[in-house]
Amino acid sequence: MEAKKGWLGIEDRVVIVTGGASGIGRHVADTLKAAGARAVIADMSVENGQLLDGSFCVSCNVGDKESVQSMVDTVVQKYGRIDALVNNAGINMPRLLVDAAGEKPEYELSEEDFARMFTVNVKGVFLCAQACARQMLMQGGGVILNMSSESGKEGSQGQSAYSATKGAIDSFTRSWAKELGKHHIRVLACAPGIMEATGLRTAAYNEALAYTRGCKPEELSTDYSKVIPLGRDGKLDEVGNLVAYLVSDRAGYISGTTINISGGKSRG
Ligand SMILES: NC(=O)c1ccc[n+]([C@@H]2O[C@H](COP(=O)([O-])OP(=O)(O)OC[C@H]3O[C@@H](n4cnc5c(N)ncnc54)[C@H](O)[C@@H]3O)[C@@H](O)[C@H]2O)c1
Known part of the structure; x- marks a missing residue:
């Protein structure tokens, strides 16, 4: 949380962070708050009115239209406006297109797994963006800032459906920026690469990922010196700082693009 009040000029800005109860979203909310903004955490794991490190929480399932509208109504009722939406909630279930080894069919992409990832990562982004854009108009x-991933541009072994959801987000970003620019709404995305561990990296996630990569969970590499030019994983606060900048007027001419934050690993 290095962002200080002042330079960014986001004091009192109302910023909704979906999936803000954990991981990257939690650090984003904390960074925004440290810079003086009113961060609102919209997450399915919180209760209405709960405070997390001082940030107001609203219970929300981003994949459900009624839940999203109710969350947006609650925020507008409380604060009177929505200055920014950070569309961060997302899930990742490593799955192979085909389980060629035939040992773990549960790690082959099923219609149910496909639907779960697309409901949260794509439909959720669309529903939140639509409800917030109506208010912003x-x-x-x-x-509107969408949380993409390096894998959306690069692809990822064992994470094809997840990567496809992030590719969809990048595409939404480009189109919505073209639709909404004339209404003074900027739409952009950021794409983290390999980050320090979050709630997303559960034991079940590690086991599935390891199988898709033909190794054991304990063999999943954490030696980043050869694969990441900066030689380390990313800090969650570094994403928080980027988001705080991107939602501020300091980034007033940036729209319709996905910004990499991957230590030099991703291509443009
Ligand atoms: N962690 C990484 O290395 C990494 C890298 C690139 C991109 N990302 C992206 O960053 C975002 C955050 O990931 P994270 O690693 O912090 O995950 P996380 O699991 O730590 O946090 C995700 C949060 O989203 C919430 N959530 C899940 N489904 C929801 C739903 N339907 N409605 C509302 N809230 C819901 C969870 O309760 C949780 O608080 C995701 O979009 C992810 O794809 C993460």
Whole structure:
């Protein structure tokens, strides 16, 4: 949380962070708050009115239209406006297209797994963006920031469906920026690469990922010196700092693009 009040000029800005109860979203909410913004955590694991490190929480399932509208209504009722939406909630279930070894069919991509990832990562981003954009249109402007992933551009062994959801987010970002720019709404995305562990990296996740990569969970590499030019994984606060900048007017001419934050690993 290095962002200080002042330079960014986001004091009192109302910023919804979906999936803000854990991992990257939690650090984003904390960084925004440290810079003076009113971060609102919209997450399915919180209760309405709960405070997390001082940030107001609203219970929300981003894949459910009614739940999203109710969350947006609650925020507008409380704060009167929405200056930015950080569309961060996401899930990742490593799955192979075909389990060629034939040992663990549960790690082959099923229709159910496909639907779960696309419901949260793609439909959830669309529903939240639509509900917030309606409010931003009435206000005369705003920012929508979608949390993508390096894998959306690069692809990822054992994570094809997840990567496809992030590719969809990058595409939404480009199109929505073209639709909403004339209404002073910027739409952009950021794409983290390999980050320090979050709630997403559960034991079940590690086991599935290891199988898709033909190794044991304990053999999943943590030696990043050869694969990441900066030689380390990314800090969650580094994503928080990027997001705080991107939602601020300091980034006022950036729209319709996905910014990599991957230590030099991703291509442009
Ligand atoms: N961790 C990484 O290395 C990494 C890398 C690139 C991109 N990302 C992206 O960053 C975002 C956050 O990932 P993370 O690693 O912090 O994950 P995380 O599992 O730590 O946190 C995700 C949060 O989203 C919430 N959530 C899940 N489904 C939801 C739903 N339907 N409605 C509302 N909230 C829901 C969870 O309760 C949780 O608080 C995701 O979009 C992920 O794809 C993460």
